[in-house]
Amino acid sequence: MSEPKSGEQTKAVARKSAPAGAHPSTPSQGKGTRDPRATSGRLGRAIDHVSAHPLTAVAGAMAVSAGIAFLLPTTKRETEVMGEVADTLGDVARDAADGVVAAGRAQVEGLAQTALAGVGGAVLQAVTANGDTNVG
Known part of the structure; x- marks a missing residue:
């Protein structure tokens, strides 16, 4: 039968058995626990x-x-204070957003046409090459 360990001995054993990275003064509380910090x-x-x-x-x-x-939503006070400035700012922002959307759409359309042309050329080349091997 083993003798009860003193508090200092218990802490020493806990430090030795604690997983790497655990706080030295906190004994391990079992698998899956980690330092909360x-x-x-x-x-x-x-x-x-x-x-x-x-x-x-x-x-x-x-x-x-x-x-x-x-x-x-805007408040009455905000509308009173900002008034035309808010309307003008909203219009400018809306126009800028519309311009960005239009530019993005044009970019996507250009990329799509390039991709389709590339795919179409590859398909045509594959069909032509396949036709050349079947003839003869």
Whole structure:
């Protein structure tokens, strides 16, 4: 029969049996437990990205905030204060968005035509090559 261990001996045994990376003063609580201060997975990658690119994170947060603000209805006070400026700004933004959509559509159409021409040429070449081998 073994003798009961003192508190200091118990801590020493826990430190020796703790998995790598566990906090030295916290004994392991079984398989699957980890240091709560450690981050992993998506959260860890997000934190690493924000640390590496803080300006990008700020710009992203501003874009999300602007999107949310755009979805909220305008108030009477906002309409009174902003008035024509808001209308003009909205028109300019709408025109810019329309221009971007038109440019994107033209780009996609050009790429689609190029791709179809490439595929069509390849099909024609394959049919011609297949026809040459069957003749004769």
